[in-house]
Amino acid sequence: MRLCVGLIVALFIANGALAQDGGFIVIYRTQASYSNILRFPAEARESVKAAIQGVRAELVDWSAFKSEPQRYLAPLVIKNEYPASDLAKELVALLEGNSGLGFAVTWTGGIAVTSEDRLHAERSYALFRQNPDEYERTKVSSDRARDPVHPENRLSQLRPKPPQGPWWKCEERLPRWTWRAWAERG
Secondary structure (H helix, E strand, O other), X not given: OHHHHHHHHHHHHOOOHHHOOOOEEEEEEEEOOEEEEEEEXXXXXXXXXXXXXXXXXXXXXXXXXXXXXXXXXXXXOXXXXXXXXXXXXXHHHHHHHOOOOOEEEEOOOOEEOOHHHHHHHHHHHHHHHHOHHHHHHHOXXXXXXXXXXXXXXXXXXXXXXXXXXXXXXXXXXXXXXXXXXXXXXX
């Protein structure tokens, strides 16, 4: 809890600076079942370093993470339950557009956002370690609707929504063929 508070304070101190530089990523693991990932601006480096002392954490420059995300994500995933999902590409896009967004990559390659998601990852990992056959029989990763950490479910929730306003509403009401037909008439 203390680590989370320290990281949140560091985020508030450096709010808005991500647009100016690449910053860095913090990857920290408090459980074997998931690893937390946060993006910070460069100005927050010293504050974050102080907050994570004594914790198993890695600070990675944004440019390094962005160019080789799989290098940092692959060790976090013990059993990839979502091979069709391009987790590395999606996380780079997600982090690029959202400063201060915190989430976790689970041991199965899922994305945990809430404490319930993290608890699901802990329980499924414990079952996998204790009884792999029972885990395989009861896992929900193949059922997207039931899986709380399925990357496609979480990514669709985390992606930025398009801006709302009169322009967007107007374009939604006019079908595309109207514009094309109008242009062809000349």
